[in-house]
Amino acid sequence: MKKRVFKKHLESAEKYFIAKNYEKALFEYSLARHENPDSKDVKIGILLCDLAYEMENEAHSLFDYYMIAKKESAENAAELLEKIILSIDGALSATAELLTTPLKDRLDYENAISYDDFLKIVEKRGDFKRAFEDIMFSTRVVISEKKDFISFLESLVANGFNEMAMNYLESASAIFPSNKKIRDLFDKLNRKETVEAKTPKKI
Numbered sequence: 611m612k613k614r615v616f617k618k619h620l621e622s623a624e625k626y627f628i629a630k631n632y633e634k635a636l637f638e639y640s641l642a643r644h645e646n647p648d649s650k651d652v653k654i655g656i657l658l659c660d661l662a663y664e665m666e667n668e669a670h671s672l673f674d675y676y677m678i679a680k681k682e683s684a685e686n687a688a689e690l691l692e693k694i695i696l697s698i699d700g701a702l703s704a705t706a707e708l709l710t711t712p713l714k715d716r717l718d719y720e721n722a723i724s725y726d727d728f729l730k731i732v733e734k735r736g737d738f739k740r741a742f743e744d745i746m747f748s749t750r751v752v753i754s755e756k757k758d759f760i761s762f763l764e765s766l767v768a769n770g771f772n773e774m775a776m777n778y779l780e781s782a783s784a785i786f787p788s789n790k791k792i793r794d795l796f797d798k799l800n801r802k803e804t805v806e807a808k809t810p811k812k813i
Contacts, residue, residue, distance in 0.1 A: 616645035623655055627673060630666070632659045650688035651680075657692065664756075666790055722750040725758045739769040760791050767795055775799060 623638035636659045643652045654676060662669035672691060679687035723731075728741070728751045735741040742765075745751070753759045759778075766775035779796055 612645055616642050616649070619645065620649070620651055620655075623652075627655065627659060627662070628670075630662070632662050635659050654688055654691055663790070722752050725751060725753045725755070725762065738765045742766075742769070742771070760795075763792075763795055767798060772799055 619638045619642035623635045623642060626632070626635035626638060636656065639652050639655045639659065642649065643656075646652065658669045658673050658676075661672070672694065676687060676691050679691075723745075728745070731745065732738050732741040735744065751762070753762055763775055763778055766772075766778070775795070776799055779792060779799070
């Protein structure tokens with residue numbers, strides 16, 4: 611019975627991954643791991659879901675490779691794939707560190723605050739737009755985590771700082787070309803610009 615439940619969750623996780631629904635895939639993988647904590651399939655699946663948030667195309671290519679390797683009963687396929695995924699993840703982390711270290715170094719002698727401190731200002735002001743307008747010309751917000759950077763970009767777009775958001779996005783897309791959230795923000799901004807260009811301006 612336990613083996614059957616594990617197989618059901620694993621198959622569901624793989625279907626969700628193929629459909630690019632990574633949240634549900636991770637949920638099903640976690641249920642499968644509960645049934646079989648030592649499963650290599652589950653471990654690889656979770657790693658691929660995490661990778662897909664940053665490098666979707668690469669994650670799906672590795673998934674396809676793993677499915678083929680499993681069918682052909684290739685030896686050490688899981689171990690090899692794990693090493694590949696971890697090496698890619700390590701390269702991304704190293705790139706992020708290279709980008710953020712100079713920013714961290716400038717904290718000592720420039721007017722700068724961390725993203726966490728900026729969020730405290732947002733909470734105090736009651737809204738992102740007011741908080742950002744208060745500090746945008748006098749204070750630098752230093753962001754060292756990629757998830758915080760994407761959150762910051764989403765807030766810029768949502769609050770009408772389109773030109774600034776586009777400048778950030780152009781840099782971010784060069785570093786993380788396969789990131790779905792960054793591509794979505796690009797599309798959203800482009801749609802906004804198209805609509806604004808077609809809308810007659812009031813005189």
